[in-house]
Amino acid sequence: MTSSPSTSLRYDVLTIRRPGLSRDVPSGDPSLQWVANSATLISGEHEAVLVDTFLTEPQARTLADWVEASGKRLKAIYITHGHGDHFFGIRTLRERFPDAKAYAVADVVEAMRRQSAPDMLDGFWRKLFPGEISKTLEVADVLQTPELELEGHRLIPIDAGHTDMSRSTCLHVPSIGLIVGGDVVYNGIHCYLGETTRESRQHWIETLDRLKKLEPKAVIAGHKIPENSDDPGIIDETQLYLRDFNRIELETTTARELFDAMLALYPHRANPGSLWGAAKVAKGA
Numbered sequence: 001m002t003s004s005p006s007t008s009l010r011y012d013v014l015t016i017r018r019p020g021l022s023r024d025v026p027s028g029d030p031s032l033q034w035v036a037n038s039a040t041l042i043s044g045e046h047e048a049v050l051v052d053t054f055l056t057e058p059q060a061r062t063l064a065d066w067v068e069a070s071g072k073r074l075k076a077i078y079i080t081h082g083h084g085d086h087f088f089g090i091r092t093l094r095e096r097f098p099d100a101k102a103y104a105v106a107d108v109v110e111a112m113r114r115q116s117a118p119d120m121l122d123g124f125w126r127k128l129f130p131g132e133i134s135k136t137l138e139v140a141d142v143l144q145t146p147e148l149e150l151e152g153h154r155l156i157p158i159d160a161g162h163t164d165m166s167r168s169t170c171l172h173v174p175s176i177g178l179i180v181g182g183d184v185v186y187n188g189i190h191c192y193l194g195e196t197t198r199e200s201r202q203h204w205i206e207t208l209d210r211l212k213k214l215e216p217k218a219v220i221a222g223h224k225i226p227e228n229s230d231d232p233g234i235i236d237e238t239q240l241y242l243r244d245f246n247r248i249e250l251e252t253t254t255a256r257e258l259f260d261a262m263l264a265l266y267p268h269r270a271n272p273g274s275l276w277g278a279a280k281v282a283k284g285a
């Protein structure tokens, strides 16, 4: 940086609720059977950077309206990881804001291509959300620089390795102590563990230690209960959840036992379907 920034950045979070992906939940409170995604707008005096988009076209339009209402010029969209619920909205956003390019690190762009291929797009996503996902999808460009810049402030991608998928990142904004966590942290919602192993969950716990060392003032989870605050304590909560899952996985035999024992510990988290999916994968059921 050649000069120090004059204006402080601010951030705003938009959340939307939607049905979860695993819908065959064996038990639990039906009023918790949903999930919420978050998108974060980091803005300076005139410009803004959006972190992540939403899954369906109507949700992406709501997001575009919200960004437009901020009155800022959208400079870039940063995508934390390659799950469709975080990037299928890129196209709709870029139609509204043609100057804003979407960026992600190379492995994340590769994961986006795999999620957009017919087997995943038609065989999985469109079956769960028929008629709701954009007809044409776009993936992000590979970010060619180590960080993004917004009115003199640094926006730094953090490589989180394997968390809720094989490659994930967060975006760190040191000048305001903000971590936009993507799916590396969960806030009040069952973690998606369907693409994890005991080992990768251990790695995930260690990655969360790295985030704590950055001493954030706020941490925004990619999936959060809309009313919850963005307290950095969600890093500890995510670690505890992962430790509990690894411990109980050893203490139980069947997917149902694992599910029931975790649900007894976390009865108030939203989206128990995600836990059921994780339990089935862990037990090979």
Ligand SMILES: [Zn+2]
Pocket (backbone or CB within 6 Å): 083, 085, 086, 183, 222, 223
């Ligand atoms: Zn997600």
